Amino acid sequence: MRIVLVGPPGAGKGTQAAYLARNLSIPHISTGDLFRANISQGTDLGKRARSFMDAGQLVPDEVTIAMAKDRMAQPDAVNGFLLDGFPRNVGQAEALDAMLDDEGVKLDAVLDLEVPEDEVVKRIAGRRICRNDSAHVFHVAYNPPKTEGVCDACGGELYQRDDDSEETVRTRLEVYHTQTEPIIDYYRAQGLVVTIPALGKVTEVTDRAMEALKGSE
Ligand code: AP5
Ligand code: ZN
Structure with a gap:
């Protein structure tokens, strides 16, 4: 299946994507x-993206679309994928269609995660992520690790x-x-949106x- 996951920051896209991708056998x-991987490896792409991310703004389309295209061309994505955080504006949605x-x-579907704003603020404030693997996501109150600051899955440091x-x-x-919500209407017009x-x-x-x-x- 080819699925786009959409929802506000902190909606749980990364958390759900980890389970859904495994259940559906897609990357x-x-x-x-x-x-974030490019930033921690110090690549040119990471250097370009960093200031936009730190400011909470979108990284320019030309950089993002090229990176997404490159990733989707990898052999594991030939028969399907779960996109999380892309597309994030109508220009990116049009580029993906092309x-x-x-x-x-x-x-096949655009899965829209609906969460009230006060809840996403709480989820983000308590989020802790593993340095070794970004799929290891915790929350200090909702999903606390057994030992504070330490990843249950691999023992890595949480940050x-x-x-x-x-x-x-x-x-x-x-x-x-x-910028991102308008893509829901864009995909609704294609009959693809399922909201949960x-x-x-x-x-x-x-x-x-x-x-x-x-x-x-
Ligand atoms: P990105 O990394 O995509 O961040 P985001 O969209 O802001 O989403 P988050 O990762 O913050 O939240 P999430 O929905 O994945 O929630 P999570 O599962 O972690 O983007 C970051 C930046 O990169 C952007 O600002 C931009 O600069 C750049 N960027 C990325 N893509 C781009 C693009 N296409 N174009 C341009 N720029 C781009 O969950 C949050 C917390 O809640 C966790 O602690 C979790 O444990 C907890 N939680 C999850 N589910 C539940 C639940 N059911 N109950 C209780 N707690 C829960
Ligand atoms: Zn870990």
């Missing part, structure tokens, strides 16, 4: 994770993202409303998502 492609057209394939400060989160939410409430336990949200995606195969 989880997160542009945010790809940028890429898929070139391959003669289509998206808080630079762009998770209160001020930057406010900017990211504004950018989501003005993303409140409740992580496993409950995964079950809801799997159920909603059944109709899209």
Whole structure:
């Protein structure tokens, strides 16, 4: 399946993507994770992306689209993928459509995670991520690690993202409303959007998502 995951910062896209990708046997492609990996490796791409990310703004389309295209061309993505954080504006959605057209394939669904704003603020404030693997995501209150600051899965150090400060989160939410939300209408016009409430336990949200995606195969 070819799926786009959309929702505000902190909605649980990364958390759900890890489970959904495993259940559906497709790779989880997160542009945010790809940028963070480039930053930690000190690449030119990472250097270009960093100031935009730290400010909570979108990285310019030309950089983002080229990176996403490159990743989607990898052998593991030939038969499907779960996109998390891409596309993030209508220009990127059009570029993705053009890429898929070139391959003669289509998206199966756009899964929209709906979460109230006060909840996403709480989720982001308590989020802790593993230095070894960005799929190891915790929350100090909702999903605490057994030992504070230590990843349950691999023993790695847990850290808080630079762009998770209160001020930057406010900017990211504004950018989501003005630039990303319009892609929901763009995809609604193609009949692809399935919206699910993303409140409740992580496993409950995964079950809801799997159920909603059944109709899209
Ligand atoms: P990105 O990394 O994509 O960040 P985001 O969209 O802001 O989303 P987050 O990673 O903050 O949240 P999430 O929805 O994945 O939530 P999570 O699962 O971690 O992008 C970062 C930046 O990169 C952008 O600002 C931009 O600069 C740049 N960028 C990326 N893509 C781009 C693009 N296409 N174009 C241009 N720029 C781009 O969950 C959050 C917390 O909640 C965790 O602690 C988790 O444990 C907890 N949680 C999850 N589910 C539940 C639940 N059901 N109940 C309780 N707690 C929960
Ligand atoms: Zn870990």
